[in-house]
Amino acid sequence: MNAELSEQLSRLVRARTTAALGTLRAGAPFVSMVPYAIAPDGAGFVVHVSELSAHTKDMLSDARVSLLVAEAEGGGKTPLGLMRVSVQGLARRIPSVAPEHAVLKAAYLARFPDAEPMFGFADFSIFLIRPESARFVAGFGQARSLSGESIIRLLQQT
Amino acid sequence: MNAELSEQLSRLVRARTTAALGTLRAGAPFVSMVPYAIAPDGAGFVVHVSELSAHTKDMLSDARVSLLVAEAEGGGKTPLGLMRVSVQGLARRIPSVAPEHAVLKAAYLARFPDAEPMFGFADFSIFLIRPESARFVAGFGQARSLSGESIIRLLQQT
Numbered sequence: 511m512n513a514e515l516s517e518q519l520s521r522l523v524r525a526r527t528t529a530a531l532g533t534l535r536a537g538a539p540f541v542s543m544v545p546y547a548i549a550p551d552g553a554g555f556v557v558h559v560s561e562l563s564a565h566t567k568d569m570l571s572d573a574r575v576s577l578l579v580a581e582a583e584g585g586g587k588t589p590l591g592l593m594r595v596s597v598q599g600l601a602r603r604i605p606s607v608a609p610e611h612a613v614l615k616a617a618y619l620a621r622f623p624d625a626e627p628m629f630g631f632a633d634f635s636i637f638l639i640r641p642e643s644a645r646f647v648a649g650f651g652q653a654r655s656l657s658g659e660s661i662i663r664l665l666q667q668t
Numbered sequence: 669m670n671a672e673l674s675e676q677l678s679r680l681v682r683a684r685t686t687a688a689l690g691t692l693r694a695g696a697p698f699v700s701m702v703p704y705a706i707a708p709d710g711a712g713f714v715v716h717v718s719e720l721s722a723h724t725k726d727m728l729s730d731a732r733v734s735l736l737v738a739e740a741e742g743g744g745k746t747p748l749g750l751m752r753v754s755v756q757g758l759a760r761r762i763p764s765v766a767p768e769h770a771v772l773k774a775a776y777l778a779r780f781p782d783a784e785p786m787f788g789f790a791d792f793s794i795f796l797i798r799p800e801s802a803r804f805v806a807g808f809g810q811a812r813s814l815s816g817e818s819i820i821r822l823l824q825q826t
Contacts (some may be wrong), residue, residue, distance in 0.1 A: 531699070532690040532698060534695075534790065539690030539692050540738040540754065541688050541697075541699055542736065543738045543755050574697065578700065584740075622746070647701075
């Protein structure tokens with residue numbers, strides 16, 4: 511992928527704050543909304559979710575997830591031409607005692623300061639979604655496939 | 669669900685033009701972006717997709733899909749409080765010779781007039797996604813489960 515496309519994708523994932531999270535539920539896909547942050551070392555996408563939520567139970571029973579980050583509707587663009595990226599990845603719960611927890615928590619709170627009280631709730635946990643592959647659509651008919659390593663390099667530069 | 673919540677949900681699905689579509693790919697969830705329209709009789713959500721696209725192949729091999737429609741980011745709301753609905757449904761290809769094709773095509777083009785040329789492409793088809801159940805989050809901590817029938821009644825009133 512050339513430098514211009516990489517820059518577009520990097521801007522997209524930094525500009526947006528919510529993603530559509532696809533999990534597996536009783537063998538079928540389920541899509542819910544999650545705010546996300548980016549791990550400072552580029553290791554993946556950081557979400558903070560309650561174990562009372564169905565999507566959390568889904569991730570604990572099957573780590574395979576998909577994350578869609580899409581450009582905002584409007585802005586004079588046809589919906590068909592909106593920029594978006596679908597990331598396939600593996601979700602892993604990060605216990606609060608894990609060495610990487612503090613830095614991931616800080617990255618999340620830097621984006622979502624009003625989520626602070628939820629870090630005091632016992633049922634909430636950080637999950638890190640590590641990209642395995644991605645499909646980036648820069649506009650109508652402009653699609654590219656990316657490896658997990660490419661996405662991680664791109665996140666590291668953000 | 670009370671009249672106020674129903675009205676909020678109805679407004680949400682009419683105001684937005686794109687959804688996150690979850691399909692099943694090699695047993696894992698995959699989320700992509702699709703523009704959608706609403707079937708005039710409330711029978712479901714109408715998408716127009718290419719058989720060259722992976723999500724179309726997914727729907728043809730397993731009809732179980734999930735559709736997330738979420739409120740736009742911003743507007744002074746925290747991302748955690750955005751209104752959204754996750755619809756679980758079954759996707760069915762509507763051949764151009766099917767009796768309902770004309771009305772679904774008209775509903776789609778009423779929303780997306782610039783999609784007209786794509787109706788001339790042999791690889792594009794309309795799919796109708798019939799709701800089986802849904803989870804509506806009206807705001808932080810305000811979630812409701814809905815039956816497929818409830819969603820269909822609501823779409824009929826739009």
